[in-house]
Each structure stands twice: as structure tokens, then as C-alpha cells.
Amino acid sequence: MAASIVVENATKYFTLRYHRTFKEVAVAKVKGRQTAETFRAVDDVSFTVERGESVGLMGLNGSGKSTLLKMINGVMRPDEGSILTRGRIAGLIATGAGFHNQLTGRENLFLNAAILGMTEPEIRRKFDDIVEFADLGSTLDGPVGHYSSGQKARLGFAIAIHVDSDIFLADEVLAVGDKPFRVKCMRKMREIRNSGDRTLFYVSHSPESVVKMCDRVLVLEKGRLGFDGDPVEAVHYLRYDEEDDIDDESLANDI
Amino acid sequence: MTATTPDEAGLPPLQPPSSDNGLIGVLRRRYLLKLLVRREISARYQGSFLGLIWSYINPLTQFCIYYFVVGFIFNLHADIPNFAIHLFAGLTVVHFFTETFGAGTRSIVRNRALVVKMAMPREMFPVATMLVSLYHVIPQVVILMVASLLSGWTPEPVDLVAFLLGLLICGLLGLAGALFFSAANVFFSDFGNIVGVFNNFVRWGVPMMYSYAMVDQRFGDFAKYYLYNPLADAVLLFQRAFWVGTVDDPDHQAVAAMPEHLLLNGALIVVIAALVLGVAQFVFSRLENKIPERL
Numbered sequence: 001m002a003a004s005i006v007v008e009n010a011t012k013y014f015t016l017r018y019h020r021t022f023k024e025v026a027v028a029k030v031k032g033r034q035t036a037e038t039f040r041a042v043d044d045v046s047f048t049v050e051r052g053e054s055v056g057l058m059g060l061n062g063s064g065k066s067t068l069l070k071m072i073n074g075v076m077r078p079d080e081g082s083i084l085t086r087g088r089i090a091g092l093i094a095t096g097a098g099f100h101n102q103l104t105g106r107e108n109l110f111l112n113a114a115i116l117g118m119t120e121p122e123i124r125r126k127f128d129d130i131v132e133f134a135d136l137g138s139t140l141d142g143p144v145g146h147y148s149s150g151q152k153a154r155l156g157f158a159i160a161i162h163v164d165s166d167i168f169l170a171d172e173v174l175a176v177g178d179k180p181f182r183v184k185c186m187r188k189m190r191e192i193r194n195s196g197d198r199t200l201f202y203v204s205h206s207p208e209s210v211v212k213m214c215d216r217v218l219v220l221e222k223g224r225l226g227f228d229g230d231p232v233e234a235v236h237y238l239r240y241d242e243e244d245d246i247d248d249e250s251l252a253n254d255i
Numbered sequence: 256m257t258a259t260t261p262d263e264a265g266l267p268p269l270q271p272p273s274s275d276n277g278l279i280g281v282l283r284r285r286y287l288l289k290l291l292v293r294r295e296i297s298a299r300y301q302g303s304f305l306g307l308i309w310s311y312i313n314p315l316t317q318f319c320i321y322y323f324v325v326g327f328i329f330n331l332h333a334d335i336p337n338f339a340i341h342l343f344a345g346l347t348v349v350h351f352f353t354e355t356f357g358a359g360t361r362s363i364v365r366n367r368a369l370v371v372k373m374a375m376p377r378e379m380f381p382v383a384t385m386l387v388s389l390y391h392v393i394p395q396v397v398i399l400m401v402a403s404l405l406s407g408w409t410p411e412p413v414d415l416v417a418f419l420l421g422l423l424i425c426g427l428l429g430l431a432g433a434l435f436f437s438a439a440n441v442f443f444s445d446f447g448n449i450v451g452v453f454n455n456f457v458r459w460g461v462p463m464m465y466s467y468a469m470v471d472q473r474f475g476d477f478a479k480y481y482l483y484n485p486l487a488d489a490v491l492l493f494q495r496a497f498w499v500g501t502v503d504d505p506d507h508q509a510v511a512a513m514p515e516h517l518l519l520n521g522a523l524i525v526v527i528a529a530l531v532l533g534v535a536q537f538v539f540s541r542l543e544n545k546i547p548e549r550l
Contacts, residue, residue, distance in 0.1 A: 015548075070547065074273035083271060083272065085271075086266060086270075088267075100294070100368060102298060103294065
């Protein structure tokens with residue numbers, strides 16, 4: 001099989017600045033305080049995803065999942081190491097996916113689809129499908145600023161899923177959708193997974209859906225790759241399967 | 256890693272996901288650029304009653320102020336024939352530059368939502384701003400042409416060349432400045448303010464409210480250093496295009512003092528401006544890496 005995503009020793013530094021103005025920085029320097037701190041959001045991560053594989057990415061909040069996803073998507077570049085991808089990438093980086101609040105849903109649809117690399121005839125051809133999938137009704141012609149987070153996610157997902165992508169990235173997309181929409185999304189994602197030649201890269205906190213959707217799971221821990229392998233073992237590694245507080249947990253899974 | 260194994264045949268190559276960025280990437284994605292430009296044009300005056308008319312009110316009021324203050328109070332009407340056209344030609348091209356530079360500098364921060372989450376060449380935003388400014392130049396040029404024709408101007412091919420050179424200089428330099436400062440503006444919004452200050456200087460550093468004849472007269476041999484300001488040349492090129500033809504007396508001192516080899520110098524400046532744009536692109540792609548985390 002051909003590689004689809006090749007990540008080699010990728011490291012991304014983030015700099016936390018405590019002071020922004022000249023005065024604050026000067027005062028802090030005089031007092032001998034630190035004015036900035038650099039840390040590794042993604043730390044020396046290496047892995048290869050084969051074409052057609054569906055890979056889950058798990059980890060606690062702040063473990064670097066979104067940063068890694070942004071680098072694979074091309075929004076950020078790694079400071080060290082390299083990331084190579086093959087073919088067209090589409091997907092959602094968190095909910096909302098970069099909409100302009102002043103523009104209507106329809107205008108955002110065209111803009112977003114064009115950013116994801118669709119051509120004009122392609123968008124026109126798929127327009128009805130996208131609108132139908134998003135199922136926003138008359139709100140489509142209202143400004144996106146008035147949408148709920150769920151509605152934004154629906155539109156974003158509907159656009160991304162209709163791109164003929166070789167790699168599909170999904171970042172906690174389902175967290176805000178209602179149940180019928182989540183079911184629809186899962187069906188679409190399963191289509192991608194079963195296509196055999198499209199790569200699915202799926203970020204989720206839900207052990208159930210990861211086990212169902214993915215052949216392999218990567219676990220990030222404070223930016224480092226802690227685990228790479230079987231989904232069930234990954235869930236165990238993360239201790240997401242421990243039944244310490246069964247009621248709350250089963251509730252949390254349903255959220 | 257790049258060596259192709261048999262089962263990779265017919266597949267797109269492995270490459271960095273952000274590889275098709277830069278100004279070349281912008282040119283490749285013209286449809287997206289078109290959408291962005293159209294959105295900018297409709298969004299710039301969104302929620303305003305007069306809408307697009309504002310982009311004419313702004314230069315027109317400036318024109319009126321300069322026309323009365325400089326023309327009547329400083330009495331330049333006497334020295335410069337068809338002073339209104341002399342002034343408006345300069346104002347049009349300078350306004351194109353300051354708009355490209357000023358709005359372009361703010362463009363990345365203003366489009367924060369897209370920049371942080373979507374993968375696309377970020378040069379798209381300054382370029383779109385430049386095209387929007389160019390769009391707003393059109394009606395001003397129409398006004399200018401009508402006024403010049405009424406004042407006895409017969410268009411010549413050389414006028415068109417001068418006009419295009421002037422536009423190119425301002426477009427390229429404005430874009431170069433916008434690229435550099437839009438990235439810097441993400442780190443410190445001070446840079447946006449610097450651009451505002453700079454744009455104030457521009458209005459007085461070019462021969463539109465006064466004539467080049469005055470510069471030539473006062474500065475003597477040093478006048479050639481004045482011409483090192485590429486925007487001054489752009490203004491002179493615009494005046495060559497629209498104003499010179501309207502002056503009845505070709506030996507009038509205001510026209511006779513126009514610098515020699517204006518077109519040749521203009522072409523040279525276009526080449527230099529293209530190089531400056533290349534440098535700005537280089538700096539931009541260096542700074543770009545840190546943009547998403549600082550926005």
C-alpha cells in the first residue's frame with residue numbers, strides 16, 4: 001500500500017507570552033520575571049498512515065490533537081520534522097470551520113467549498129446535496145452569526161463531506177450535533193472508511209465510536225505519541241474503559 | 256521517501272500539505288480569489304445606507320479640500336493649468352496605493368476566522384484587498400477621463416502606457432507593503448498604526464498638490480533624489496497620462512519641467528517593485544508559520 005500521511009519527528013513549539021505591551025515587558029524584565037515561555041504542543045511525533053486506513057486520534061484536552069490535525073491539514077507547519085500528505089485533504093478543524101458571521105449560510109457554503117479546493121462547477125453540481133445534508137431549511141439564507149453551534153457544525157460537515165478528498169479529517173465534529181444528524185454523519189464517515197482508497201483521520205473522545213470506526217488509534221499525551229495500535233487497547237491505555245463512575249460515564253458517552 | 260514504489264503509480268505525490276501556498280498558489284486558485292474579492296466589495300460597506308457610494312465620497316471630499324485649500328489659499332491655480340486634473344490624477348493613484356497598503360495590512364487579522372482554521376494561501380487576503388482597491392479605482396479613472404477629454408485631451412498610446420505603469424507601481428508596492436505589514440500586524444497591532452502614519456506622509460511626498468516644476472526649481476540638482484520615491488513617479492506617470500495632454504501650451508513651465516525618461520524610469524521601477532514584492536513574499540512566508548497561534 002502507498003502511504004497517505006507521513007509524519008516524521010514533527011514538533012510544534014508554542015510560545016506563551018505573559019505580557020503584550022512594551023511597558024509590561026519592560027517592567028517584567030526589570031523585576032527579573034519570565035516574559036514568555038515556550039513549550040512543545042506536539043513533541044517529536046512520528047507515524048505513517050497508509051492509504052485507505054481509518055485512524056483515530058485520542059488524548060486528553062490539551063494533549064496536542066488539534067495542533068497535530070492542523071499541521072496535517074496545512075493550517076500550520078511543524079517547526080521541526082516533516083509532514084507529508086498525498087492528495088486532496090478535506091475536513092473539519094473543530095466546529096464552525098472558519099465561517100464568516102456576517103455572510104449568509106449560502107455565501108459561506110460557496111466560500112468554504114472553494115477554500116477546500118472545489119471548483120465552481122463542482123460546487124454547483126453538489127450544491128443541492130450539501131444543502132439537503134445540512135438540512136438547515138430557510139436559515140440557509142440568514143447570516144451564520146445567528147446560527148447555533150450545532151447548525152454551524154452541520155453546514156461545515158455537509159460541505160467537507162462532499163469534497164472528493166483523499167484524506168478526510170474530522171475533529172470532534174459530532175459533539176455538538178443532535179442525534180439524527182450524528183447518525184447521518186456516522187453513516188457518511190463509514191462510507192469513507194469502507195471506500196478502501198480514502199483515508200479517514202478521526203479525532204474523538206468517544207471510545208465507542210472510535211472502536212467502531214477505526215482500525216488503529218494513536219494516543220497523544222502532552223504532545224508525545226503515547227500509543228499506536230489497536231483501538232480497544234488504546235481505550236484501555238487511556239483508561240477510558242474503567243468503570244469507576246458508571247452512571248456519569250454512560251451519560252458522558254451520550255453527550 | 257519520495258521514491259515511487261509500484262503501487263503508488265497514478266496517485267498524487269506525497270508533499271507537505273501547505274506546499275501550494277504563496278502568491279503562485281493564489282494565482283492557481285482564482286475562483287476562491289474571485290469569491291473573496293466579491294465578498295470584500297459587498298462587505299466593506301455592509302450595514303451602511305449609502306453603500307458603495309462611500310468609496311467615492313472619500314476621495315471626492317479629499318479632492319474638494321485640497322482643491323480649495325491648496326488651489327485657492329496657496330494660489331496654485333495660477334501656476335498649474337488645469338490644476339483640478341493635476342490633483343485628481345495624483346489623488347487617484349495615491350488613493351489606490353494607500354488603500355491597498357492600509358486595508359491589506361489589516362486583512363489577515365480581519366479574516367481571523369478563516370486564517371486560523373482553514374488551509375489556504377494566506378497571501379489570498381492582501382491580494383484580494385489589492386483587487387478590491389483596484390475595483391474602486393475604475394470610477395475615479397472614468398471621472399478623470401471625462402474631465403480630461405472635456406479639457407481638450409486627445410488620448411495617445413503613450414498615455415495608456417504611462418497609466419498602466421503608474422497602476423503597476425502602486426499595485427505591486429502596495430501589495431508588497433501589505434504582505435509584510437499584514438503578517439507583522441498579527442504580532443503587534445502597532446504595525447497597523449505605523450502604516451496609517453506612513454500613508455499620511457505619502458500624500459505630501461508626491462507632486463499632486465504642488466507641481467513637479469516647483470520641486471525642480473527649489474531642489475535644483477537634488478530633484479533627482481525626489482524621484483527616487485517610486486510613488487512620486489507613479490503620480491507623474493498618471494499626470495503624464497491624463498493631465499499633460501490637457502495643457503494647451505506645451506512649453507508651459509509646469510509641463511516642460513516634467514522629468515525626462517519618465518516611461519523608462521517607470522518600467523525600471525516596476526521591475527524593482529516586483530523584486531520588492533518577492534522579498535515581501537519571502538518575509539511573509541517566514542512569519543506566516545507563527546500566524547495561527549498568535550491570532
